[in-house]
Amino acid sequence: MTTETTMKKSEATRRVRRALLFVLSLLLVAGVWEIYKTVGPEAGGKIFGWKLLPRSNNHAMPHVWDMLTRYSRPELRGSDRKIWSVVLAGAWFSFRLALVGFAIGATLGLGLSILMARFKIAERGILPYLVVSQTVPLIALAPLVVSWGGKLHIAGWTWPRWMSAAVLGAFLAFFPVAVGALKGLTSAPSASLELMDSYAASWWQTLRKLRFPAAIPFIVPSLKLAASASVIGVVVAEISTGLKGGIGRLIIEYAREATSDPAKVFTAVFGAAVLGLAMSGFVTLADMYMMRNRPKEASA
Amino acid sequence: MSAVEITNISKAFNLGSSNQVDALTDINLSIASGEFVSLIGPSGCGKSTLLRLIANLIEPTSGNLVVNGKSAKQARLDQDYGMAFQQSGLFEWRTVAKNIELPLELKGWDKAKRQERALEMLELVKLSDFANHYPWQLSGGMQQRVAIARALAVHPSLLLMDEPFGALDEMTREHMQSELLSICRASGTTVVFVTHSIPEAVYLSNRVVVMSPRPGRVTEIVDVSIEGERNDATRDNAAFFKGITAVREALRGVEMSDHVRGIEDR
Numbered sequence: 001m002t003t004e005t006t007m008k009k010s011e012a013t014r015r016v017r018r019a020l021l022f023v024l025s026l027l028l029v030a031g032v033w034e035i036y037k038t039v040g041p042e043a044g045g046k047i048f049g050w051k052l053l054p055r056s057n058n059h060a061m062p063h064v065w066d067m068l069t070r071y072s073r074p075e076l077r078g079s080d081r082k083i084w085s086v087v088l089a090g091a092w093f094s095f096r097l098a099l100v101g102f103a104i105g106a107t108l109g110l111g112l113s114i115l116m117a118r119f120k121i122a123e124r125g126i127l128p129y130l131v132v133s134q135t136v137p138l139i140a141l142a143p144l145v146v147s148w149g150g151k152l153h154i155a156g157w158t159w160p161r162w163m164s165a166a167v168l169g170a171f172l173a174f175f176p177v178a179v180g181a182l183k184g185l186t187s188a189p190s191a192s193l194e195l196m197d198s199y200a201a202s203w204w205q206t207l208r209k210l211r212f213p214a215a216i217p218f219i220v221p222s223l224k225l226a227a228s229a230s231v232i233g234v235v236v237a238e239i240s241t242g243l244k245g246g247i248g249r250l251i252i253e254y255a256r257e258a259t260s261d262p263a264k265v266f267t268a269v270f271g272a273a274v275l276g277l278a279m280s281g282f283v284t285l286a287d288m289y290m291m292r293n294r295p296k297e298a299s300a
Numbered sequence: 301m302s303a304v305e306i307t308n309i310s311k312a313f314n315l316g317s318s319n320q321v322d323a324l325t326d327i328n329l330s331i332a333s334g335e336f337v338s339l340i341g342p343s344g345c346g347k348s349t350l351l352r353l354i355a356n357l358i359e360p361t362s363g364n365l366v367v368n369g370k371s372a373k374q375a376r377l378d379q380d381y382g383m384a385f386q387q388s389g390l391f392e393w394r395t396v397a398k399n400i401e402l403p404l405e406l407k408g409w410d411k412a413k414r415q416e417r418a419l420e421m422l423e424l425v426k427l428s429d430f431a432n433h434y435p436w437q438l439s440g441g442m443q444q445r446v447a448i449a450r451a452l453a454v455h456p457s458l459l460l461m462d463e464p465f466g467a468l469d470e471m472t473r474e475h476m477q478s479e480l481l482s483i484c485r486a487s488g489t490t491v492v493f494v495t496h497s498i499p500e501a502v503y504l505s506n507r508v509v510v511m512s513p514r515p516g517r518v519t520e521i522v523d524v525s526i527e528g529e530r531n532d533a534t535r536d537n538a539a540f541f542k543g544i545t546a547v548r549e550a551l552r553g554v555e556m557s558d559h560v561r562g563i564e565d566r
């Protein structure tokens with residue numbers, strides 16, 4: 001009992017420390033940003049002839065406090081809607097799309113990994129295509145998928161426009177899951193597989209009782225990748241197709257006002273970042289739940 | 301009825317290819333029901349291979365194998381045997397009790413019956429207090445006891461063990477040997493036991509099968525005749541030492557024909 005309580009305690013201190021480190025790193029980034037603004041060239045600069053140094057003026061790089069205070073001011077002059085609530089609503093909209101994309105992608109990735117683990121031929125036949133699929137630029141794919149919106153009818157159900165963004169999120173999310181889960185499903189030690197053989201267990205029983213639980217430590221990190229990938233997919237889809245309601249649309253709209261209101265676009269960019277963090281946080285919770293009874297030495 | 305009937309069994313790995321390994325040639329062995337038989341011999345002589353053949357985890361190249369009066373495959377499908385290896389091979393995501401329930405789950409037992417049996421097995425290996433612990437919270441010896449409980453959970457008539465105590469310290473090992481003997485005596489279980497230790501083989505067995513490598517074959521079968529029940533006093537018994545000497549002599553014969561490695565003479 002005592003060992004368990006000490007373990008819980010150290011777990012808690014570790015979590016607090018991690019949170020503090022995160023805040024510290026945010027402050028550090030803000031600090032570097034401000035330092036660059038004071039020492040960096042106003043009009044940008046060249047290193048070895050390449051134009052690498054960004055412009056440090058207030059249009060290109062607004063002050064950190066300007067970006068933060070921008071949240072409490074109205075979105076549009078004369079409107080009484082504060083920008084934080086607009087960004088929050090946009091992030092929430094995109095979050096739900098990303099969640100749908102993540103769910104579709106994770107399911108698809110898991111399904112493919114099981115298929116590949118079951119049939120060696122499937123692995124040889126499918127895996128190269130999966131790799132190729134990830135080299136297709138999302139920007140090129142987005143208009144095609146979005147054009148299904150409102151036009152595609154499947155058994156009385158009309159494909160909604162938002163579904164296209166979710167599908168593009170899924171398109172990026174399934175890949176890490178498929179690859180990670182395949183690695184995990186084939187990671188069970190041969191002695192354990194032999195044990196299941198000695199019980200005359202079927203392939204499905206072996207999958208459920210051995211291969212899948214053994215794959216969890218591989219699947220969890222791949223889900224984290226998938227979570228942020230689904231956010232990227234959704235935001236890029238929103239940006240490249242102009243889908244209304246989400247954070248991606250806010251980013252392009254606000255970017256147009258960059259000259260008059262440079263801090264504005266950053267409010268939306270941070271909104272997208274928080275969105276990504278929320279998705280990974282969501283997966284981290286799932287991670288903690290799934291790994292709660294596993295040996296903890298790795299992270300100690 | 302004999303528990304295991306091995307007739308002219310040979311096993312070659314990578315048959316026909318340039319790296320063919322003749323692991324076993326022409327093995328004949330008959331193991332009576334309730335008997336405790338040890339396999340001993342230098343590393344690579346095919347002890348594990350023979351055990352895995354009996355378990356039907358691999359198929360023989362030629363020969364005939366009968367387990368419990370049926371084909372080895374049928375015996376495996378019927379879960380007629382339990383198996384334990386040097387590594388406990390427990391599933392780290394299952395509690396101790398759940399690990400023991402695994403073979404019962406696969407047999408389709410209902411939950412209440414499984415739990416009852418798991419508790420019964422835990423009592424047998426004296427780990428009742430650890431039912432809800434996870435394997436990684438247990439010592440190596442305790443894990444091995446759980447693995448043995450798991451192997452015994454279906455009440456198999458045959459127990460196949462491949463150096464199950466190999467990773468344990470001497471004290472734990474002797475303790476486990478005595479426990480295994482009393483468990484098997486109580487249940488009448490037949491045991492085929494692979495070991496590298498001569499005293500362990502002699503202490504546990506009715507017969508010790510001495511094997512030699514390249515190609516793997518049986519060179520001698522030593523009968524161990526120790527009167528009465530075996531306990532710690534047995535280790536000081538004259539018959540015990542006689543058995544050790546006999547097995548050592550038999551292994552010397554192996555040594556002369558080939559280089560012997562991996563035999564513990566303690």
Ligand SMILES: Nc1ncnc2c1ncn2[C@@H]1O[C@H](COP(=O)(O)OP(=O)(O)OP(=O)(O)O)[C@@H](O)[C@H]1O
Pocket residue numbers: 313314321322323341342343344345346347348349350562
């Ligand atoms: N799957 C396999 N493929 C090819 N050769 C194998 C395979 N398994 C075992 N062998 C070979 O068969 C021979 C016997 O191996 P086995 O594992 O049965 O020996 P062992 O007596 O158990 O040795 P040890 O005491 O070291 O455990 C060895 O030469 C080994 O290289």
Ligand SMILES: [Mg+2]
Pocket residue numbers: 347348349462
């Ligand atoms: Mg072996």
